[in-house]
Amino acid sequence: MPSSETVERYGDGYLEERNLVQRWPTPIPQILNLVLLGALFYATWWIFQDPRGWMRLYTPYVGYMYCRWLLIILIWMVYIFNYWPFRRAWLERTHPVIKAVLLSAIAVAIMAVVIKGFFEGLLGNYGMAYFNPEQMQKLGITDFFAEEYAALAILMFAALASWLSPAWIVGMEGAPWQRERQPVRGLTILLVTFFLATIIFFMTMHPHMGILYEQWQSFAAIAPPWWHEFADTVSGNFHVSWIMCCTVVVWLVETIWERYPFRVIRHDWARRFATFFGIIAIAFACHFFLYFAQELWWGEAVRGTRRLYAPDWRWLHVGETMIFFLLPALFITFYLNNWPRKGSPTYRVAVRTLVTLVAAIVIYWLYYNTSHLFLGTQRGFSHPQQFPMIPTIWLINIMLINHWFMDNWPGWKIAPQTSAEAAKDETVLDPALKPAE
Amino acid sequence: MTDSSQSPSNDRRAFLRGAVGGTALGALGMMGAYSYSPLRHGHFDTAESEKTDIGAVRSLKVTNISETSWFSNADLIGDIRGAGGLLVNQYKFNWPPFADKNGALAEGSYADGIKHIKDDLPNNLERAWAFQMENAVHPENAGGYAALLEIEMRDGSTKKLLLDSGWSYDWIDKAFQREGIDTMLANGEIDALIISHEHFDHFWGFPVSMKYAPEIDVYVPDGFYEEGFQYVKDSGHRGKLHVMKPGLTPLFDGVAIYNFAIPIITRVYGENSLYVNVEGKGLVSVTGCCHQGIIRFAETALKEIQMEKLYGIYGGLHISPFDDWDPKYDDLVFTLGDYGFEKIGANHCTGLLTVKKFIARGLPVVQGTARFGSKDPVYLGNGDQIGFGREVPLMSPVSAEAAPAAYSPPASGGDDGAVQGATY
Numbered sequence A: 001m002p003s004s005e006t007v008e009r010y011g012d013g014y015l016e017e018r019n020l021v022q023r024w025p026t027p028i029p030q031i032l033n034l035v036l037l038g039a040l041f042y043a044t045w046w047i048f049q050d051p052r053g054w055m056r057l058y059t060p061y062v063g064y065m066y067c068r069w070l071l072i073i074l075i076w077m078v079y080i081f082n083y084w085p086f087r088r089a090w091l092e093r094t095h096p097v098i099k100a101v102l103l104s105a106i107a108v109a110i111m112a113v114v115i116k117g118f119f120e121g122l123l124g125n126y127g128m129a130y131f132n133p134e135q136m137q138k139l140g141i142t143d144f145f146a147e148e149y150a151a152l153a154i155l156m157f158a159a160l161a162s163w164l165s166p167a168w169i170v171g172m173e174g175a176p177w178q179r180e181r182q183p184v185r186g187l188t189i190l191l192v193t194f195f196l197a198t199i200i201f202f203m204t205m206h207p208h209m210g211i212l213y214e215q216w217q218s219f220a221a222i223a224p225p226w227w228h229e230f231a232d233t234v235s236g237n238f239h240v241s242w243i244m245c246c247t248v249v250v251w252l253v254e255t256i257w258e259r260y261p262f263r264v265i266r267h268d269w270a271r272r273f274a275t276f277f278g279i280i281a282i283a284f285a286c287h288f289f290l291y292f293a294q295e296l297w298w299g300e301a302v303r304g305t306r307r308l309y310a311p312d313w314r315w316l317h318v319g320e321t322m323i324f325f326l327l328p329a330l331f332i333t334f335y336l337n338n339w340p341r342k343g344s345p346t347y348r349v350a351v352r353t354l355v356t357l358v359a360a361i362v363i364y365w366l367y368y369n370t371s372h373l374f375l376g377t378q379r380g381f382s383h384p385q386q387f388p389m390i391p392t393i394w395l396i397n398i399m400l401i402n403h404w405f406m407d408n409w410p411g412w413k414i415a416p417q418t419s420a421e422a423a424k425d426e427t428v429l430d431p432a433l434k435p436a437e
Numbered sequence B: 001m002t003d004s005s006q007s008p009s010n011d012r013r014a015f016l017r018g019a020v021g022g023t024a025l026g027a028l029g030m031m032g033a034y035s036y037s038p039l040r041h042g043h044f045d046t047a048e049s050e051k052t053d054i055g056a057v058r059s060l061k062v063t064n065i066s067e068t069s070w071f072s073n074a075d076l077i078g079d080i081r082g083a084g085g086l087l088v089n090q091y092k093f094n095w096p097p098f099a100d101k102n103g104a105l106a107e108g109s110y111a112d113g114i115k116h117i118k119d120d121l122p123n124n125l126e127r128a129w130a131f132q133m134e135n136a137v138h139p140e141n142a143g144g145y146a147a148l149l150e151i152e153m154r155d156g157s158t159k160k161l162l163l164d165s166g167w168s169y170d171w172i173d174k175a176f177q178r179e180g181i182d183t184m185l186a187n188g189e190i191d192a193l194i195i196s197h198e199h200f201d202h203f204w205g206f207p208v209s210m211k212y213a214p215e216i217d218v219y220v221p222d223g224f225y226e227e228g229f230q231y232v233k234d235s236g237h238r239g240k241l242h243v244m245k246p247g248l249t250p251l252f253d254g255v256a257i258y259n260f261a262i263p264i265i266t267r268v269y270g271e272n273s274l275y276v277n278v279e280g281k282g283l284v285s286v287t288g289c290c291h292q293g294i295i296r297f298a299e300t301a302l303k304e305i306q307m308e309k310l311y312g313i314y315g316g317l318h319i320s321p322f323d324d325w326d327p328k329y330d331d332l333v334f335t336l337g338d339y340g341f342e343k344i345g346a347n348h349c350t351g352l353l354t355v356k357k358f359i360a361r362g363l364p365v366v367q368g369t370a371r372f373g374s375k376d377p378v379y380l381g382n383g384d385q386i387g388f389g390r391e392v393p394l395m396s397p398v399s400a401e402a403a404p405a406a407y408s409p410p411a412s413g414g415d416d417g418a419v420q421g422a423t424y
Helices: A030-048 A060-079 A088-093 A096-126 A133-138 A143-170 A186-212 A237-254 A269-300 A311-335 A345-374 A389-405 A419-428 B008-035 B038-043 B073-083 B110-115 B125-137 B170-179 B180-186 B204-212 B224-235 B292-306 B327-339 B352-360 B397-402
Strands: A019-021 A412-414 B058-064 B146-152 B158-163 B192-194 B217-220 B241-244 B247-252 B257-266 B268-278 B282-289 B311-315 B343-347 B384-390
Touching: A030 A311, A030 A389, A060 A096, A060 A143, A060 A186, A060 A389, A096 A133, A096 A143, A096 A389, A096 B058, A133 A143, A133 B224, A143 A237, A143 A269, A143 A345, A143 B146, A186 A237, A186 B110, A186 B146, A186 B241, A237 A269, A237 A311, A269 A311, A269 B008, A269 B038, A311 A345, A311 B327, A345 A389, A345 B008, A345 B158, A419 B327, B008 B038, B058 B170, B058 B282, B058 B343, B110 B204, B110 B224, B125 B204, B146 B170, B146 B180, B146 B268, B158 B180, B170 B180, B170 B204, B170 B397, B192 B257, B217 B224, B217 B268, B247 B397, B257 B292, B268 B311, B292 B311, B311 B384
Parallel strands: B158 B192, B192 B217, B217 B241, B282 B311, B311 B343
Antiparallel strands: A019 A412, B058 B146, B058 B384, B146 B158, B247 B257, B257 B268, B268 B282
């Protein structure tokens, strides 16, 4: 194998190794970036999503599909492919705004190919009609619902991928392909996680799609779905719930938990399996606990009813609630340098978790009390077309673009690392375990 | 790979970290397991709350004035799609009667629309509607929902309630005339107009009721927007306006309104539904669209109202109004039978597919005659009646005289691909 000096690393280790320094004392950079994020969020929300705005993609499923797919493609580009084919020198020297525009444009182009080419064009025309609105329109479904149903199916794939792809990096540490060069590593992990996503899609959302149409597609899907007695609903929202919990827990483990407690396991494969399946176990605990919390707050769910008391909505709301935890966790890591940095790991993790919990509750309260005033959505909790995951994931996408593509510009800049800092990085963390910022 | 060296102190530290982490994860796991175990039911309040005695009536007859809110699903949902989806404010669509002269989809507003018709309300509705036919988005697609409740009281007297006032001035006025509602309103025979919610197909035909009875008591749900209240005024209403707060409000002996504070599509908020307690039979749920869900409506009644049992249903249940579907709707089809309703007169936004699934499931659905624009005899159609605590002919007497061809749906109204059957 060639030595590292002669091999182009692309963005491998870029997030860990770049030395981000604040341009001004705290809290100026944080406030500045928050303002920028807010402005970008609101401008793009108005252009693309807002029901009062320009493109009005928040139908809701069409807009939901695009923001979920943008998220997973950002994750693929950075976590799976390590910015390949962009060279390391280009990443380090190009102005953040140019990088953001170019890389975001590439992400959108990939998204269009995946949605229009792979799902609608290939699978929808030659495999399963429910991925293609035109195929469903031919079967007599109105244009609007044909688009909504197809968007739902396509976005569920993204939901699964946005759990499994980063989980393979965080949990399995990219093994056994972690030492492969790009794009071999990226392609392999992409194919493996997409394969896993496909299997889980067929076991979770395909039975949901199988009874979405009349007649029930009993020869093609298990109908009624296998989970309906346990989950108290035939809806696939039962799975949306735990899958969202998995997605959020992956990032909690990766960011504010610094991969604790799993990283203390010394044996490589034991640690990897413990992390991968530990994330799932924590997610299921959250899945059931947040459902129970709703029962305590609003009363027991009643099967067959609508809205606030419906089990399907309660499961969906578990996923919606989890995403509120992700926002402050990412903010702490991206913009507060994963504060606190001092003290024992137990202390650091505990403080960040507590701050995240409190912040999530505050954001949740703010969202449900004010969002209808500025997002063009409807007030109240259980509007059947209201998905808090759309604006929150939209904002997360913008945070990821700012942190991954823009190096936290304008509040931060990349500065050359001192030798002491580099040495510290080498000794504190095993590179395979080092949190990727 | 490890994250520490092998010294005894580091081993102890690693052991402690692992113990702390493992304990925390274990606790989290136990919490999750407990949260969905049968043990959790011990936390829920099962104490019987004090139930309200709303009284009782001898019988109830409901006449379906119009359940046909629109004629073409494709046109209506096409407009919604074109305007930006189900969260877009209904006053923006440029639908009748709030068409602006530009007539462009999703570029209207109440203020721009009402100025063209305000002077014609409520006494020159033909001219107001003619303007809509020229300028609105899909004016020919507007129909409307309205029902007449005739309540036989225990003292032998009769009270009448009008539930909703439709959408198209033209359509609902002709439907009123067909069922004699115009005369009843003009003679003061109808005690109140209950507006279930602010949706276009239930409320925007409000001036038609005002044309005949501007002094009538009107009940609207809390959650009406400024445009809605202004429309009540602009329509010439001069009677009492009651804004129903969330919860149960007895109206008179045996009848109560229940307001549900719920968000609804096209930026509407809050719905009024009616409970009518029929002596010796049980409770009847009468709804406009029942956006709260019929099971929620039934559960609320079981929890809050004294009754013998749940007896009947009339109205829209808002399951598949556009013959769309979602698997969660099957949860209702599975469970509605558990509530013991004996007569189900579900129509309108319940959706044909839902009703066919109800029938396939063996639920006691009262079927109709598919006249005056109703598409399918699978449920109660326009001009049909249903009795609770009394037997009534399926066709209202006046509509029976006019049937089968007194009115027909507009030529543009089309078949959207009727449901051919139903699973179960």
